[in-house]
Amino acid sequence: DAGVIQSPRHEVTEMGQEVTLRCKPISGHDYLFWYRQTMMRGLELLIYFNNNVPIDDSGMPEDRFSAKMPNASFSTLKIQPSEPRDSAVYFCASSLLETQYFGPGTRLLVL
């Protein structure tokens, strides 16, 4: 079975542009998580969903960030407008029974 799939793997954009990150969880998993990893702050949980419903978005840094999960096999994390401080690796993870499996990450650079 395929693991968690994320796209794009790398994204370079200019400040002010909209960025959309995509995630396909492992089939059958009922939880989906979005994390951000930076050297300064480590791994931060941004938001997570259960059965496509957002459960906790307390980690979303500000209104420029939004996440959706329109169905069980797809989620997006959108940043609009992007800023240089959003540069980080963004991970998506999914789980069924407590264990989270991570995607390969999207490395975002905002110039």
Add this chain to the structure above:
Amino acid sequence: AQKVTQAQTEISVVEKEDVTLDCVYETRDTTYYLFWYKQPPSGELVFLIRRNSFDEQNEISGRYSWNFQKSTSSFNFTITASQVVDSAVYFCALTLTQGGSEKLVFGKGTKLTVNP
């Protein structure tokens, strides 16, 4: 509040040495899970092991072994006969099962470098 402490920021060993990565956790919950993840230089996060709070049996998987001790709130990870491919950042994490939360609380990671 829940917390995971990995006191060793970086460890450097020579190939074939044994190395232990420490993990100490804090929680008031009686039911919880502990995890170890590996992040190699390529960047992905790889799940290694899960242990629930009611199972204190140590586990061995090849050169990897884990020592869970509730009395000291520790979940240490030992690599026997380390290899260069073991070089990575290793994260210990804690999750809760009470209240329906599925959040993971991560330690800050220990960077292991295995030199040839």
